[in-house]
Amino acid sequence: MNARRRGHMPHELVFLPLGGTGEIGMNCYCYGTGPADARQWIMVDLGVKFGEEADPGIDVILPDVGYIAAERSRLHGLVLTHAHEDHLGAVAWLWPQLQCPVYCTPFAAQILALKLKEAGLDSDVPVKTLPVGSRFAAGPFSLEFVSVTHSTPEPTALLVETKEGRVLHSGDWKIDRTPGMGAGIDEKRLRELGDRGIDALVCDSTNALRAGHSPSEADVARRITSLVRKANGRVAVTTFASHVERITTAIRAARSVGREVVIAGRAMRNTIEAARACGMLVDSGRLLDEEEFGYLPPDKVLLLCTGSQGEPRAAIARIAEDQHPHVALEPGDMVIFSSKTIPGNEKEVGRVLNNLARLDVDVITGEDDLVHSSGHPRQEELALLYEWVRPKALIPMHGEPRHLRAHRNFAITRGITDVMIPRDGRILRLAPGLLEEIDEAPFGRLHVDGRLVVPGEDGPARQRRKLAVVGTVFVSVVVNVRNDLAAPIELLTDGVPQGLETELLEASEQAFGSTPKPRRKDRAALAETIRTAVRRAADLTWGKKPIVKVIVTEV
């Protein structure tokens, strides 16, 4: 308990984000009810963020949930709004700290089960599977999965109700009136909730900078079908592996012109399996394995594959490098990138596009044609949700600071006056009364580094970022009891320009030689003197000071 505010302890409904308010991904939000000294909690979503160049060697970043873990006796559940990695990818890593029931829809449960199994946790985690539309309770929280539309099956908004108030947590959503699958967005229920009164809408801001209404999946389906109809050669469609609706769209396009469908990429296979286990993709017919691709005539095949973000080991990247064991494309073939390039992946996607250009394959991306539509609401969709739900207050979530600010400014233009941009680790009171930041909680980042979870802020990635720029030098100095060298100093480098070793070794020797014998007794000081001398010598010639490690051994 880090709560600083004490006093008469009013009962409050509070919001505490531990991730997802200043960057894309790593969604993790907590709702609390009751008095500050005995808050009851639920957590909504527990996602990952993928590592960037700034964190070399880190594939996955997790929110630090230590604050809630310390209060886990009063944590009544983790609710997952949908099956995307940035909403459930951290569960297998962090559930052992939380030890609470996990509530989700059947499709999310299927995706989660795979991850829990890999982590050896499948028999430990109590997963409560509930269909879209379910109302359920977790401790003092009354909850409801409200159906919305998004880019993976069974997306939900979550109604969070306590005796202090009612909040609608939007999850990831858009308004698609003609989706390719699923229950659609439950306008009727959302209007009903609006009639009953919503104290705060905690709402997706990803596309708040964009005016208008996003295209429907039906529009995308028409364009993809039209492109596939016109194609004479092979067609490959790459999209997000979890986008079952888009997978359906591509399969229907293929079937409409009598093309077989081949699937490449493990993640897409897993998604398809999970979808089928939930009764989806029932009319999709037989989906072929990549081994069969080469036996089909070019105009009788459509490949559905992973790699739309340029992931170097994914199917389309290997195909573009002509390194795929079973799939090869030729001039006249076509690749459709039915996806958006997530900011930060431009270089990687560009590399794949360039490799496809080298193969002389035609490429269609979302910049060329309507072959993708985002799963997040643009401004007119936000306005519609405001109209349905009529929230007293708005909290923009999901997005970088510029998206949150744009969402705030837009909401104000639409008449919502009580708007507050949340920050990770800040406890906001949602009800009663106006939004107010009332307290702070510790929060942070964890890195998945190899198989280990390590601190994100001051962990090994930070040291490696430095190594990446300046390289390293290793000096071994062996001294005898008379404080003389017992053997010549030895020096090795890595990541340092060739030819520098001699100079650096001489600098070590000079630093040793010029240290008076009595002062060599302080081995740590001797090591530091040599370290400084080597760094100075490197800087002089190279203009960089490497990481220098000196070991002084006494024999």
Place this chain on the structure above:
Amino acid sequence: MNARRRGHMPHELVFLPLGGTGEIGMNCYCYGTGPADARQWIMVDLGVKFGEEADPGIDVILPDVGYIAAERSRLHGLVLTHAHEDHLGAVAWLWPQLQCPVYCTPFAAQILALKLKEAGLDSDVPVKTLPVGSRFAAGPFSLEFVSVTHSTPEPTALLVETKEGRVLHSGDWKIDRTPGMGAGIDEKRLRELGDRGIDALVCDSTNALRAGHSPSEADVARRITSLVRKANGRVAVTTFASHVERITTAIRAARSVGREVVIAGRAMRNTIEAARACGMLVDSGRLLDEEEFGYLPPDKVLLLCTGSQGEPRAAIARIAEDQHPHVALEPGDMVIFSSKTIPGNEKEVGRVLNNLARLDVDVITGEDDLVHSSGHPRQEELALLYEWVRPKALIPMHGEPRHLRAHRNFAITRGITDVMIPRDGRILRLAPGLLEEIDEAPFGRLHVDGRLVVPGEDGPARQRRKLAVVGTVFVSVVVNVRNDLAAPIELLTDGVPQGLETELLEASEQAFGSTPKPRRKDRAALAETIRTAVRRAADLTWGKKPIVKVIVTEV
């Protein structure tokens, strides 16, 4: 001489790119004339490319011009088409290898002079300054600087004429009929050259994927002026430091509403000084220093500053972090990004945009309004140039493979049948006859690493890329003549998760202990045994194999 083709040695006009045919930046093209065993050369442009995450610690990448340097007795000059870094930034690094005269326009000469001075080469390099429109000779080459329009002053296309043929090397260009400054694109001369006959057009492909005609600087000026007129608070405009035309546009917009102009950023100051030395910016009035910013009323100031690509130390990045010593922005102020985000810089630019959002400052980018226009030709501009010049053959240059391919395909639709996508290191015959790849030359990349120029392909950056992912472990082992340990093994790590040291040290000790004494005599083999054991132990716990350096010292 690497020429493989021998025989009767016909006289040919050839093209040899050493950079700029498969990536953005690092333009370096050579033209050769005469027989293959005694080719006379000129080089056109010698630019840098900026380092990326894939090359940690490398700011600048240079083309390896060793092949031409080895033939420098027959190299008659280096011609610079304009003053951009990716066209002249490598001269100060590589001229010592080439030792030839450098031909350029006055503005490029000013920019180059700064660089040569920094490198201590200003009195060595014979720079021949020639105004736009000049015709000149370099050895057997007749050359002409033809005026075009682009995003820096005095851009030129280069006519290269030898007794075998005539080539138009487009440089970077667009067709702007209403530029903000400069001589404009010399349609009349280009048509005349077309009348005389152009064997090959070697042409900018950067925007070949884009249909239509790019907006004029006059259009951009109208929009920027309109935004500045409407602004009530401070206005900052960030653009490419070298874009004197845009700087002029912003200054005029400021003057039109009585705002003072403050300049922030060394690169922009240098450009302005160079421009003034060439008689440009004469009517721009007094430009203030950043120290004066704070004393001006918000509605009486316009800041022109560097950092449009998100460079972390540039003015706008520091302003956005509220860390600039003299400039602070507040809610209600406006920043115009009068620039395009160069692919690969999205994250960095995003960081600045997010920081500005945190300051609650309004931001206008090229995605929101017409506040930038590219300096490269879109398809209809390409078509116009084809029409003027009527080249027999086309060689797409400047661009990634997908841009080169798009340019080739577009040219074919416009009736040019002899089109060939060039590749770095491949010698193309331009005349006589059809385009043909006739030979290869060695080429490569050099890295500027600190103060040193090092090999790009197999240099220290490659080692550091590995260090960045797996970290490093140092092990010092001191053995005596009996092949026993003379002191305990010592081990240090960097970039490795904490707590692993003990395990790794134990692995070292076990590896030493389990090596029979006689086999310890082979110190290199002993070191390798320990290295392997440490890597295996790290992999077991961590899932990664660090770079392990073992020094075995004998006392």
